[in-house]
Amino acid sequence: xxNKAIKGGxxxxxxxxxxxxxxxxxxxxxxxxxxxxxxxxxxxxxALIAKDIDFEVVNVHLLDKPxxxxxxxxxxxxxxxxxxxxxxxxxxxxTVEYLDEVYAQRPLLSKDPLTKAYDKIIVEAAGPLQTMxxxxxxxxxxxxxxxxxxxxxxLRFIQDQLKRRGTxxxxxxEPGYADYMIWPWLERLYDVQDEYKAAKIDxxxxxxxxxxxxxxxxxxxxxxxxxxxDVLLKIYEAYRTGKVPDYDLLT
Numbered sequence: 001x002x003n004k005a006i007k008g009g010x011x012x013x014x015x016x017x018x019x020x021x022x023x024x025x026x027x028x029x030x031x032x033x034x035x036x037x038x039x040x041x042x043x044x045x046x047a048l049i050a051k052d053i054d055f056e057v058v059n060v061h062l063l064d065k066p067x068x069x070x071x072x073x074x075x076x077x078x079x080x081x082x083x084x085x086x087x088x089x090x091x092x093x094x095t096v097e098y099l100d101e102v103y104a105q106r107p108l109l110s111k112d113p114l115t116k117a118y119d120k121i122i123v124e125a126a127g128p129l130q131t132m133x134x135x136x137x138x139x140x141x142x143x144x145x146x147x148x149x150x151x152x153x154x155l156r157f158i159q160d161q162l163k164r165r166g167t168x169x170x171x172x173x174e175p176g177y178a179d180y181m182i183w184p185w186l187e188r189l190y191d192v193q194d195e196y197k198a199a200k201i202d203x204x205x206x207x208x209x210x211x212x213x214x215x216x217x218x219x220x221x222x223x224x225x226x227x228x229x230d231v232l233l234k235i236y237e238a239y240r241t242g243k244v245p246d247y248d249l250l251t
Contacts, residue, residue, distance in 0.1 A: 012036060012045070012225060013250040016061040023068040030055040031082040033072050035062050036247060037235050039133075039184030040092040041079040042225065046180040047096045049221040051106045063244050093123070093181065100177070108177040119170060119178040122161055128154040129185040136189075136196050137236040148198050155201065158182065159209040168215055175219050183216055191229045192236070 013036060017024075032048065034041045034057050048055050060069055065076060073080035073090045080090040081098070089095055100108045110116045128150035135143050162170070170178040190213055193199045203210055216222050231249050238245035 010055065010057060012057055013248075014057055014059050015251050016059040016247040017066050018061040018064040019066055021066050023066070023071075024058055026082065026085040027056070028084075031058060032056075033058050033060055033069070033078050033080040033082070033088075035059060035078050036250060037227065037232070037245075038062070038078055039130075039188065040077075042184040043092040043181055044079040044081065044095045044099070045225055046183065046221050047099050047108060049224055050108065050175065050180065051099060051103050053099065053103055059247070061247055096177065096181065108171065108180065110171075110176070116177075118161070119176065122158060122170060122178040123181045125154055125157045126182040126185060129182070129189060132199060133185050133188050133192075136192055136199065137239045140196065140240070143198060151198070155206055155209060159206055159212075162208055162212055169212070175216065175221070179216065180221070183222065186213055186216070187222075187226075188232070191232055195233070 012034075016035065030048075030053065032041070032044060032055055034045065036059055045057075060066060060078060062078065070076050071086065072082060072088050075090065077090065079092055079095055080088045081095045082088045089098055097109065110119060128147070131147060132143075132151045135147060167173065169175045175183075189199045190201060193201060201210060201213070217226075227250070234249060235245045235247075
């Protein structure tokens with residue numbers, strides 16, 4: 001089991017608060033309401049880390065939600081960013097764009113309108129990766145040929161866009177918006193490809209994409225938030241068998 005993942009004094013692996021648990025007092029620091037294994041919340045965490053923003057984490061149990069969660073996120077979901085007490089924004093892409101506008105350091109979105117548009121297209125194109133992942137962990141028996149074809153078309157599109165950019169990352173020499181927004185699903189699918197052959201990111205067909213994944217795994221922001229594969233597989237197995245996962249395996 002991994003030790004606590006801490007970057008700059010930030011503990012990502014605090015206990016997940018449940019129904020009946022009190023809301024931690026607000027201390028004035030930028031706060032993210034998070035679930036440690038949520039790919040959508042991971043997008044916002046990666047942006048916060050990459051931009052070197054000081055923040056604190058409040059993890060919440062999404063299958064036994066604390067009563068106060070809808071006060072911080074109207075939809076009862078994560079991520080939610082608390083800007084000041086009871087002033088929160090939510091939805092992962094919204095929070096990341098907000099952070100990039102408010103915090104000037106390490107811009108993630110390109111200032112070039114065309115590049116920015118293509119970055120957002122790449123994020124949209126990764127939708128079949130999300131579908132594939134959620135089917136694997138919740139209902140693999142519902143996986144269809146259409147799902148598999150859409151998945152591979154998305155991988156080909158992402159690889160083709162990398163080739164067109166001719167850079168190590170979509171953001172250039174370091175990851176940017178498109179990289180961090182699609183990464184949570186690439187990370188998870190890369191981890192489960194031995195268990196689910198349909199998720200295989202073939203080394204011959206996707207040589208450039210596999211190299212890109214290796215590059216992303218070495219990015220400091222990505223590395224600081226990685227969950228060990230064995231822990232992820234335990235979480236996914238619980239989902240697959242209809243059990244409540246132990247979200248606090250890393251605490």
